[in-house]
Every structure is written in C-alpha cells, then in structure tokens.
Amino acid sequence: MPIVSLDNTITIAISVRDRHASAKWYNEKLGFDVLHHFDEAGWSELKTKTDGVTLGLGEQAEPTPGNSVPVFGVSDIVTARKGLEAAGVKFDGETLVVEGMVSTVTFYDPDGNALMLAQDLTDGKG
DSSP states (O other), rough: OOOSSSEEEEEEEESSSHHHHHHHHHHHOOOOOOEEGGGGGTTEEEOOOOTTEEEEEEEOOOOOOOOOOOEEESSSHHHHHHHHHHHHOOBBBEOOOOOOOOTEEEEETOOOOOEEEEEGGGGGOO
16 A cells, blocks of 8 residues: 555646746647646646646746656645655655645655655645
8 A cells, every 4th residue: 555645636847947938838739728827936837638637837047958857746745745754755855835825845766756745725625
C-alpha cells in the first residue's frame, strides 16, 4: 500500500520566460486552454487534452529547458509529507503556502529527480 494517497491529478511544471506568451503558444499549437494566470505568484495553468493533467508555467528570467517537474495533487499535504518523511524521503525546505491558492513542497526520488506535492486551496478544496 502506498505511503501517500494521491488525487487523480498531475501538473507538469515547466519554466518559461513569459507565461502569457507561452500560454498563447500552447493554446494555438496544442489546443490547451488557460485555467488561470496567478500573476502575483508568477504561475499559469493550462488544461491539457488528458483528463486530470495540467501544464504549469512558472515564470523565470532564465528558464531551464528540459527541466520539468511532475506535481502530484494531494488532499492533505501535511499528512502526505509526514508519511514520506517517515519513510526517509528527502525534501527541499519547508512547505510553501500561497493563501487561497496552493500549498506545495518539493521532494526527491532516489536519483535526485525533483517531484512536488500540491494541495489546492482554492474554492474551499483545501
């Protein structure tokens, strides 16, 4: 039985220079629809053509192409983190909370690949 109970969602996070221009590109070229732009957080999300999968665009001055991070949705990030920590999983710092939006935390697989957990805090979901 897994340590963490994941939701049926995953966000693939990538870094881009201009989220709005990138969102337009993904819409025009691949048919992805913008779910929201959180300008204050430098983050945009697009709905892909696959149920439960979104594309997250994180704005950075110098993005790192090819460096994508799977972000797994959870309903309780505190419990999920405690379970993984108890199993010896390495985390990168504290859980980050953007009130009314999301809680996220980065962790690593045995080969050092970055993964994230995210709890949706919008619309009373979190």
